[in-house]
Amino acid sequence: MGRPAGAALAAAFLVLGAGAVIAQSDPIATRMGLMKQNEENAIAVVRMMRGQAPFDAAKVDAAFAQWTDTAQKLPSLFPDNSKSGQKTRAAPKIWTSKVDFDEKAAAFGKVVADNRDKAKGSLDGLRAAVPAIGNACDACHKDYRLAKQ
Amino acid sequence: MLRRLLVLAIAALVIGVTAFWYLTTPEAISPSAVLVPPTHTPNLENGRTMFLIGGCSSCHATPKQDDATRLGGGLALPTAFGTFHVPNISSDAKDGLGGWNETQFITAMRHGVSPSGQHLYPAFPYTSYRMMRTEDLRDLFAYLKTLPAISGAAPDHALKFPFSIRRTVGLWKLLFLGDMQFKPDPAQSAQWNRGAYLVNAPGHCAECHSPRNLLGAIIASRRFTGGQSPTGQGGVPDITQGKLHDWKAEDFAEVLDSGMTPDSDRVGGAMVDVVANTRQLSSADREAMAVYLKSLGGAK
Numbered sequence: 261m262g263r264p265a266g267a268a269l270a271a272a273f274l275v276l277g278a279g280a281v282i283a284q285s286d287p288i289a290t291r292m293g294l295m296k297q298n299e300e301n302a303i304a305v306v307r308m309m310r311g312q313a314p315f316d317a318a319k320v321d322a323a324f325a326q327w328t329d330t331a332q333k334l335p336s337l338f339p340d341n342s343k344s345g346q347k348t349r350a351a352p353k354i355w356t357s358k359v360d361f362d363e364k365a366a367a368f369g370k371v372v373a374d375n376r377d378k379a380k381g382s383l384d385g386l387r388a389a390v391p392a393i394g395n396a397c398d399a400c401h402k403d404y405r406l407a408k409q
Numbered sequence: 410m411l412r413r414l415l416v417l418a419i420a421a422l423v424i425g426v427t428a429f430w431y432l433t434t435p436e437a438i439s440p441s442a443v444l445v446p447p448t449h450t451p452n453l454e455n456g457r458t459m460f461l462i463g464g465c466s467s468c469h470a471t472p473k474q475d476d477a478t479r480l481g482g483g484l485a486l487p488t489a490f491g492t493f494h495v496p497n498i499s500s501d502a503k504d505g506l507g508g509w510n511e512t513q514f515i516t517a518m519r520h521g522v523s524p525s526g527q528h529l530y531p532a533f534p535y536t537s538y539r540m541m542r543t544e545d546l547r548d549l550f551a552y553l554k555t556l557p558a559i560s561g562a563a564p565d566h567a568l569k570f571p572f573s574i575r576r577t578v579g580l581w582k583l584l585f586l587g588d589m590q591f592k593p594d595p596a597q598s599a600q601w602n603r604g605a606y607l608v609n610a611p612g613h614c615a616e617c618h619s620p621r622n623l624l625g626a627i628i629a630s631r632r633f634t635g636g637q638s639p640t641g642q643g644g645v646p647d648i649t650q651g652k653l654h655d656w657k658a659e660d661f662a663e664v665l666d667s668g669m670t671p672d673s674d675r676v677g678g679a680m681v682d683v684v685a686n687t688r689q690l691s692s693a694d695r696e697a698m699a700v701y702l703k704s705l706g707g708a709k
Contacts, residue, residue: 299673306667349677351642398668398681405677406643408670409635 288346291337294330298397301326305390308383315383324376327393331369335362349406361404368396433579435522440512443519449511449547456552458694459545461686463538463611467679468495471559477685480505481559486532486639490625491568493532499559506550507558514550515543519589521582528578530566531585531625537613540591545611585626597704604701607694617645617679633705638678645679651707661699666692 301323307313308320338354338361354361375389441447460466466477472484481504482497499505506514513524521528521535529535541549571577591610593602608614619627619636635647646652653660660671665687668676676684687695 296673299669299675302675303669303673306669349643351678353642394668397675398685401675401677402679402681407638407646407676407678407680408674409644409646 287337287339287342288348288350291334291350292346292348294333294337297326298330302394302397305379305386309387309390315386317380320380320386321376324372324379327372328369328376331365331372334365334368347409349408351404351406354404357403361400364396364400364404368393368400371396429576429580432583433528433576435526435528435579436516436520437526438512438516438520438522440510443512443515443543445543449544451551452544452548453552453555455545456548456550458690459541459549459611460552461689462607462694463549464613464683464686465498465553466686467682469498478556479559480553480556481561482563483561488532488625488639490572491566493530493566493568494563496563497559497561498553500554500556501558501560504560504562505558506553509550511547511550515546518546521578521586528575528582530568530572530575530578531581534613534616536585536587536627537610537616539586539589540606540610542591542610549611581624581626585624598700600697601700601704603694604697604699607698608701612698614648618648634707643678647707648702649705649707650703656703658696658699658703661702662692662695665690665695665698 304313304319305323308315338350338358340355342348343350343352343355371392375392378385379389380386466480468484468486469480469482470477470484471479471481480497480499482495482499484495486493486495497504500507502508509517509524516522517524517529517533518535518541519539521531521533521539523529538546566573591606594605597605615627615632617636617639619632619634621636622628633647633649634651636645638645656671664670664676665684667688668681668684670676687698
């Protein structure tokens, strides 16, 4: 490994490390950022399903990778000190039903994992896979996400 | 002197009670007044459309299961007036509406009166449903009867005094129950009128998206400018152009189809169930609602 590559790797670690620190210190901003990326990926995928954008297996796979990441991180992003602030739309019920909340996050992760190969395999596969993922998003948002004001 | 006062007081009480009794007597509706024409061949597809836009399942579906056609009731709705327990409206003959006739169903939907002649609380939005066309109500009733029979009755409502006295609903109706018929606006397009009908009558969007007064009635001048969540968690947004001026009509249609908003976001809370229903409507109906919603002026 040459010096430039090593420096880049070191920088990457620094950025990752800083990201981890931010996740710990600012869970609201972290989860909002994840949700934003989730929806941007969802929109990209829905555009493909509707024929408004070409089917792109790599982009589909990247969307699924990002959703997997979200599902893994979600349960740790709602510590007791993150109930309010920054216009969070997290419902108070999250903290009184944490077991159910974590189960729904796990269910979302499972649906994403179960459908990833099918979705990136073909446009028809994508069309078949995405509704189940949308349902998993909604199952949690219904109880645990407040309306935007 | 004391005796005269006593007589006066008793007289006032008798007059008061009689007036209250008279004013709060639930309306009795005769079949000939409602069933015009007398016979009707139900259109079950239209009945399903009314079921979806009416959002019946959002409140009446048996909680903690995913089938929106199982209308066993039992959901608890905590409000400022106490807790409402949503009744069973499945086709069960004993606990649901399987034993009702068309007149009884239409009387409940239009006048908020149950088959046993009791006032129904306006947590059940007959304030909006009463604007539905007779044929739509009949199709909806026929459709509901095709859904599964679920046995079991919900607990009684647990309301605070004086709201616990059903007769008080009679006074509430005198004060707040609005027009019975949807009046199309001839100056607007057929599409706009279809949207206005769907949004205001079966869709009852204003019931959540409007602020209410202390007695729980919608403040008419601020219709659609945002309200409180029916489940008691958080608020419901303003959907007029006062707030959503950046949204195009297509954006409203998109929300009703996918739940996605133009700011790369997604609906939450009770709207999730609404979208689960509206995405099953025809795109023409969603577009009609969108055209109407885009025309709503902001708070006056």
